[in-house]
Amino acid sequence: GAVVSQHPSRVICKSGTSVKIECRSLDFQATTMFWYRQFPKQSLMLMATSNEGSKATYEQGVEKDKFLINHASLTLSTLTVTSAHPEDSSFYICSAGPSGEGETQYFGPGTRLLVL
């Protein structure tokens, strides 16, 4: 299957700082990528849809000014958590899928964010 990478895999930061997470499709182009957040022992909750060359679409209740998404190329989407606070600590996962694979999405390995 297709490969999606994420970087970093783990990050610890101080409260008030910003953190950038990268999501890359390694062997295919993706006009759309998705960002999810997962709390311990819970399911994946969609945060936003990242669209190449245009603004991201955010789910209801997700602050677009806090979670900045940039999809500057067909293989890279970034999620920046601005002015992070302890409640932003979570596991963030991105997904993307090649066209022609019937809606299948491949997931990055995730980024564990801990805000102190």
Next chain:
Amino acid sequence: AQTVTQSQPEMSVQEAETVTLSCTYDTSESDYYLFWYKQPPSRQMILVIRQEAYKQQNATENRFSVNFQKAAKSFSLKISDSQLGDAAMYFCAYRRLGAMRFGAGTRLTVKP
């Protein structure tokens, strides 16, 4: 809005035995895709199997098969000859354009 329901928070199976994980969904669409993903302790989401709604034949992938009942909006996963490595969280997912929608997950334990 589409919803996906997994009514079994936890399941347990003896090694080499068979287990079935349940999933129901709600949609008004006729053309869509359904998936089962596995999330081991590493938390990497791994595609187990997928089903196109327009196909009547149930999908199979080695020891994994599904029972897709479109009219009942049911999509169960059967794992045969369970192995210790099958222990994980299993998520049922629905997709038609847009983003995937996930169920709450079922934690599968495999007993040696």
